[in-house]
Structure formats: structure tokens, C-alpha cells
Amino acid sequence: MTAYSETVQRLMAELGKLPGIGARTAERLAFHLLKCSEAEAMALADAIRDVKQRVHPCKVCFNLAEGELCTVCADPRRDTSLLCVVEQPKDLLALESTGAYRGVYHVLMGHIAPLEGIEAEDLTLEALARRVKGGGIKEVILATNPTVAGDGTALHIASLLAGTGVKFTRLARGLPAGGQIEYAGRSILADAINERRQM
């Protein structure tokens, strides 16, 4: 009885380590890579290699960067007195896509979640404290996710940096634009009522 050769098995094992990729999907992907042209497979292998070699965290804010600084930190027109703290580079990109923000960022690289084994030490909090205490920052927007872990992380940061004289704000909460009240969950509606604004 034969089985897949060691090389094929190793590829399946490596593909199976990717998040959300189970054994059957890994097998399907491996067969695709076996069948496709050499150039196609190598393009993927090279893209992985290049990303690990070229893309590193920005020295200042931990956003993805190809040089020392990310494109936001390298832009002299950004307002460095306004600092927006996000969990991950994806959040930064989402905020940037609005065009509504001209300050700079700090990427935490996750949120505090002891049950998932993510402690405060695993985030870039030390660098954040150094930036805030270094002066020049007037306001820190804690733009963590509106979840238990995100809120907890924001509270941790606010208490960590209490006494620095910096103003802490967080993103507004309420009904999502375009949504419908009848489908909004209880916590969304509670936020919408509690944070109502005069018209």
C-alpha cells in the first residue's frame, strides 16, 4: 500500500498549519500546487519569502513597513500630536480608507486576552508608553475593537498612562450607519441610547 510521498506529505502538513485550513483543504491545495505550472507555484513560494524578508514592523508605530518607517510615519504632513491606538494593521488600513484621520497611529499587535494566552507583555505597550511619555502627544484615541477584549485593552492602556496629562478618547458607539434599528442587538441599542446626542 502506498501513501503520499514524504515531500507531498510535508507540503500538506505545512498548508494544514495555516489558520482555517483543515486536512482536506490542505490536501486539495497541495494537489492544486502539484498540478499547476512550476511558475505559478514558485510565484506563491517567492511571495511568501519576499514578504518575510521585506516587510517588517514600522520602528515607530508597528504598522507594516517595507523600510524603517511605514508610509504614515514617513509622511511629514501627519499630525504627530494626535495618536490613534489600534489592535492590528488591518484596523489602521480601515481607518485610513475613510480619509477622515490625519494623525499618526500605534499598532498594538493584538488585544489582551489571558484566556487565549495573550498577556499585556505580548503587545507593543512598552513602546506606546515610551512614545506618550516622550511628549508632544496631546490626545490618544483608543481605537480598539468594541468587544470585551478590545474594551479591556483600552481600559488597561488608559490606566497605564494615567497621570501623563494626555487626553484619552475612544471611538463613538451607536447605530451603524445604514443599519436598521429592528436588527440591532441589545448592546448596540444600549450604546445608542446612552450616547445620544442633541440635534
Add this chain to the structure above:
Amino acid sequence: MTAYSETVQRLMAELGKLPGIGARTAERLAFHLLKCSEAEAMALADAIRDVKQRVHPCKVCFNLAEGELCTVCADPRRDTSLLCVVEQPKDLLALESTGAYRGVYHVLMGHIAPLEGIEAEDLTLEALARRVKGGGIKEVILATNPTVAGDGTALHIASLLAGTGVKFTRLARGLPAGGQIEYAGRSILADAINERRQM
């Protein structure tokens, strides 16, 4: 406004070319590869590279092989007068796992499906014809899938090699062992009735 850097975008594009991987999954996988250790990412890149460099179709039967011949064709104990034609290497492995077959194989590398752009010329039919006409083969088992495309491919092969004096057979059809009649589809039950056997 920033976006992902060119290197990150290229990785997402390459991941997105994999079957069943959409843009959102490609983004998630790319972020995993950005976050994981260099060694982990390189293990995947190397596994892809190695598979394309080391694994090639068997010279005789087109099964996956690390040398010139696959493990089945290289095994002198196999009965070379009995040839089992399968669509893909996975089918060969499934049949091998039963331990019930001691003949050799021929892997078509697909099935004829003109609507998907897969013509007879895209399969390894020419090599199959050469093997059968070369003599020494007494029986060809057409073990294509019990689907419209699989059945069509089997019929095409049988008519292609008609007159070679070789016996053509196909796998038995009927109720799947362990299945239940009440859940069996109409075509399974029709097969089960039409191919009934005396007890």
C-alpha cells in the same frame, strides 16, 4: 491614504489564486504569514518549492513519483497484465488503501469535460493507448468516477481502444456499504436494482 504595500498585495494575490481561497481568506492567510515566525513561513515556501522540484508524474502511469517511476510501477510484485484507469492520484491512493488490488494503474489526470474546457487531448490518453497497444495487458478496469463526466470518459476510452482484444471492465455500482436504503438517491437505487446479484 495608505494601502497594503506591493509585497503584501502580491502575497494576497498569489494566495487568492488557490482554489476555494477568496479575497478575505487570502488576506487572513497573508496576515498569518506576516505574523508567524520566519522559520514557519519559510517551511511553507520551501515545501512548495520542494514539491515542484522533486515530485513529477511517473513516466509509465502518471501517478505522483519522486523518481522516474512511482512506487506502484517500481514494485516488481504488481500484476502488469491488469491495468486500472483512474482520474487522479487521489483515486489511486483510495484504491490502494483497500489492499484489494494488485495490478498497476494509469492516471488520466482528469476527466473529459468540454464545458470546463477539458478535452480528451488534455488527459494522458495517448500514453494509455500506447500502453494497451504495446501488449501484455489482459484487462483494463475503467475506474473513473460514477458521474456524468467520469462515465463519459470511460466510454470514450472503451471506444478508443475497441479492437485491441483487451477486456474492459468498470467498478461495481450499487448501495454503498454502511449506507441506508431510505437515504440512497434515485440513481444509486436504480444501479442497485439493475445490477442485482444472485445470492
